Amino acid sequence: MSRVTIKDVAREAGVSPSAVSRVFTTGASASPLTRERVLAAADRLGYRPSLLARGLVGRSTHLVTVIMGSLSDPFDALFLDALARALAARDTRLMIASTAGGAPTESGLQQALDYKSDAVIVAAGTMSLADSALCARAGLPVILAGRALEAPGVDGVLADNADGGRQAADLLMRTACHRPAYLGLGKTTFSDRERWQGFADTLARLGAKPAEWACEGRDPEAAFRAASAVLSAPHRPDGLFCSNDAVALRAVEAARALGLSVPEDVSIIGFNNLPQAAWPSFQLSTLDYPIGSLVGAIIDLLDTRLADPQRSGEVRRLPVHLVPRATTRRADVGVPASAVRPVPINPEAL
Amino acid sequence: MSRVTIKDVAREAGVSPSAVSRVFTTGASASPLTRERVLAAADRLGYRPSLLARGLVGRSTHLVTVIMGSLSDPFDALFLDALARALAARDTRLMIASTAGGAPTESGLQQALDYKSDAVIVAAGTMSLADSALCARAGLPVILAGRALEAPGVDGVLADNADGGRQAADLLMRTACHRPAYLGLGKTTFSDRERWQGFADTLARLGAKPAEWACEGRDPEAAFRAASAVLSAPHRPDGLFCSNDAVALRAVEAARALGLSVPEDVSIIGFNNLPQAAWPSFQLSTLDYPIGSLVGAIIDLLDTRLADPQRSGEVRRLPVHLVPRATTRRADVGVPASAVRPVPINPEAL
DNA sequence: CTGAAAGCGCTTACAG
DNA sequence: CTGAAAGCGCTTACAG
Numbered sequence: 001m002s003r004v005t006i007k008d009v010a011r012e013a014g015v016s017p018s019a020v021s022r023v024f025t026t027g028a029s030a031s032p033l034t035r036e037r038v039l040a041a042a043d044r045l046g047y048r049p050s051l052l053a054r055g056l057v058g059r060s061t062h063l064v065t066v067i068m069g070s071l072s073d074p075f076d077a078l079f080l081d082a083l084a085r086a087l088a089a090r091d092t093r094l095m096i097a098s099t100a101g102g103a104p105t106e107s108g109l110q111q112a113l114d115y116k117s118d119a120v121i122v123a124a125g126t127m128s129l130a131d132s133a134l135c136a137r138a139g140l141p142v143i144l145a146g147r148a149l150e151a152p153g154v155d156g157v158l159a160d161n162a163d164g165g166r167q168a169a170d171l172l173m174r175t176a177c178h179r180p181a182y183l184g185l186g187k188t189t190f191s192d193r194e195r196w197q198g199f200a201d202t203l204a205r206l207g208a209k210p211a212e213w214a215c216e217g218r219d220p221e222a223a224f225r226a227a228s229a230v231l232s233a234p235h236r237p238d239g240l241f242c243s244n245d246a247v248a249l250r251a252v253e254a255a256r257a258l259g260l261s262v263p264e265d266v267s268i269i270g271f272n273n274l275p276q277a278a279w280p281s282f283q284l285s286t287l288d289y290p291i292g293s294l295v296g297a298i299i300d301l302l303d304t305r306l307a308d309p310q311r312s313g314e315v316r317r318l319p320v321h322l323v324p325r326a327t328t329r330r331a332d333v334g335v336p337a338s339a340v341r342p343v344p345i346n347p348e349a350l
Numbered sequence: 351m352s353r354v355t356i357k358d359v360a361r362e363a364g365v366s367p368s369a370v371s372r373v374f375t376t377g378a379s380a381s382p383l384t385r386e387r388v389l390a391a392a393d394r395l396g397y398r399p400s401l402l403a404r405g406l407v408g409r410s411t412h413l414v415t416v417i418m419g420s421l422s423d424p425f426d427a428l429f430l431d432a433l434a435r436a437l438a439a440r441d442t443r444l445m446i447a448s449t450a451g452g453a454p455t456e457s458g459l460q461q462a463l464d465y466k467s468d469a470v471i472v473a474a475g476t477m478s479l480a481d482s483a484l485c486a487r488a489g490l491p492v493i494l495a496g497r498a499l500e501a502p503g504v505d506g507v508l509a510d511n512a513d514g515g516r517q518a519a520d521l522l523m524r525t526a527c528h529r530p531a532y533l534g535l536g537k538t539t540f541s542d543r544e545r546w547q548g549f550a551d552t553l554a555r556l557g558a559k560p561a562e563w564a565c566e567g568r569d570p571e572a573a574f575r576a577a578s579a580v581l582s583a584p585h586r587p588d589g590l591f592c593s594n595d596a597v598a599l600r601a602v603e604a605a606r607a608l609g610l611s612v613p614e615d616v617s618i619i620g621f622n623n624l625p626q627a628a629w630p631s632f633q634l635s636t637l638d639y640p641i642g643s644l645v646g647a648i649i650d651l652l653d654t655r656l657a658d659p660q661r662s663g664e665v666r667r668l669p670v671h672l673v674p675r676a677t678t679r680r681a682d683v684g685v686p687a688s689a690v691r692p693v694p695i696n697p698e699a700l
Numbered sequence: 701c702t703g704a705a706a707g708c709g710c711t712t713a714c715a716g
Numbered sequence: 717c718t719g720a721a722a723g724c725g726c727t728t729a730c731a732g
Contacts, residue, residue: 030702
């Protein structure tokens with residue numbers, strides 16, 4: 001019930017509170033004798049500095065807030081776990097701020113501010129320029145994960161989404177898909193748009209016009225419903241690029257439920273390379289986007305930003321690479337992409 | 351860069367800092383006029399009370415720490431999300447402390463203490479009596495999720511694991527499985543032991559002796575390897591109860607990879623009823639354990655404990671109910687459990 | 701290297 | 717209802 005404070009330790013060690021503080025501050029001056037005495041006293045009493053008090057007066061709370069979505073996508077869950085561990089390794093704790101769908105990040109940012117977080121990592125929701133201005137004014141570093149914002153001092157990490165879209169388009173063309181389509185999460189999702197763009201642009205250069213579909217809503221079943229709709233539409237696509245594996249996996253399910261063969265009737269490509277994508281039941285072709293590199297970049301950006309709060313914002317693009325598995329046909333038996341003349345169709349929906 | 355403090359608001363409103371504090375404290379006395387002026391001033395200045403300072407001096411930090419594992423099991427991820435949202439609804443934030451496997455919870459508890467958390471929720475790792483004594487001394491409420499500990503003042507929530515095991519055993523017997531087996535996460539996992547116990551005891555009463563297997567290690571692929579071993583063993587089981595869906599889903603994969611039919615060659619039952627269990631590709635029979643009720647019980651226990659810190663520990667058991675799907679045979683064509691004479695076998699491993 | 705003093709931003713008795 | 721004072725547990729210049 002009664003916390004051991006710095007005063008208790010000071011008394012026990014026969015020194016001043018300042019001395020105790022210095023012993024517990026890396027890089028502060030304390031004589032070996034003082035250090036030894038303080039450490040011994042602290043150990044005897046079971047003292048640990050209050051990070052609340054430290055945070056109030058010092059420059060760091062060792063606290064970072066992350067704004068996250070529902071965690072129903074395994075990618076988000078694995079990302080969160082990896083992030084928490086990487087931060088812990090540098091002695092920083094992670095606080096969660098939940099947001100749903102494309103909702104504003106505002107309340108999450110307020111939460112970060114309320115606790116004087118060292119930084120906020122935005123991995124869900126939509127951030128406005130007003131939001132970033134608020135953070136700038138408060139001296140709160142912002143790191144965007146999977147999104148970008150043209151704002152001073154805001155750092156970001158993203159997959160090379162457009163290139164992923166390009167690789168997906170190439171594979172579909174090389175494996176002789178004639179009716180390519182895209183199934184995304186909706187226009188408000190940043191990465192989704194880039195993936196679509198890279199996909200559509202590449203196909204356009206080849207003279208094809210992919211159909212564009214989107215899940216209605218964010219709940220996990222929405223992807224199944226949307227995929228079912230796509231695959232029962234007239235002019236059913238024979239090649240489907242999904243904005244991520246969570247959607248693609250459900251698309252595979254939907255195809256099977258409709259009695260379609262994958263990849264004979266329809267090829268399916270995801271994004272992220274979730275562990276599940278490699279499961280025997282799916283063997284999903286996808287774009288590998290290592291969570292380790294994402295988290296590594298975030299930590300790196302965080303360290304750099306904290307060392308120099310005034311530097312201008314930096315955006316890192318992380319490469320993705322194709323992992324062809326069993327949900328696409330073998331490319332080596334197909335024709336070169338340039339020789340393909342896909343039949344453009346216009347989607348009924350969207 | 352410069353935070354708006356209570357003094358700024360006091361000055362702007364022409365009142366004392368105490369008055370401002372009272373306006374922002376629910377249930378404190380302030381005249382309507384004062385309140386109005388303070389609120390207006392706060393709004394003008396964009397003031398928000400520092401929760402760090404509040405936490406330092408007041409009785410609540412509005413912070414709860416959760417000790418979590420890797421989040422590779424979707425159940426954990428969905429639990430974490432639901433927990434964060436439920437806490438947010440009562441104006442409390444969640445801080446993550448990561449632990450791996452059955453590691454001690456100690457450092458997580460220290461983290462909770464360092465930030466003066468209102469409570470710590472232990473959802474991973476192994477907690478000792480010494481740990482709970484530490485928390486008791488520090489006045490930190492502990493709520494155990496999916497584990498139990500005989501310690502004063504420690505609350506806990508668990509599924510009725512033994513009953514789940516019983517239901518699984520019953521189903522296997524009713525569907526004429528003669529060589530039942532259990533595949534768990536290992537002896538150090540609390541819920542795992544209870545599920546095994548309920549399963550084995552029930553079978554014992556029917557004269558059967560199930561084989562017992564465990565995954566080696568916690569990584570997601572361990573379950574696949576273990577299931578493959580179980581299903582290629584001599585006296586291969588024809589009914590497999592897994593300690594949770596994450597394992598059971600991998601067991602289904604392993605069975606298919608071995609060319610076995612589910613449920614013709616082997617019935618498989620999980621635990622949790624993950625969203626994935628209902629996917630067409632799996633249609634996993636399992637025990638439903640609603641995350642909402644788990645989180646609800648935790649919040650309830652938390653509120654009760656905070657209202658009366660001295661009360662004795664309470665353990666809540668949450669019911670689970672069988673959801674038979676396609677990985678078990680139809681019970682209505684089987685014989686009553688009591689009429690079954692299963693052939694007991696002894697497992698090679700474990 | 702060390703201690704006394706001031707202060708971080710707030711709340712809580714305490715008088716009025 | 718209100719303000720002055722003390723204090724939460726710490727750190728940071730400041731003298732010595």
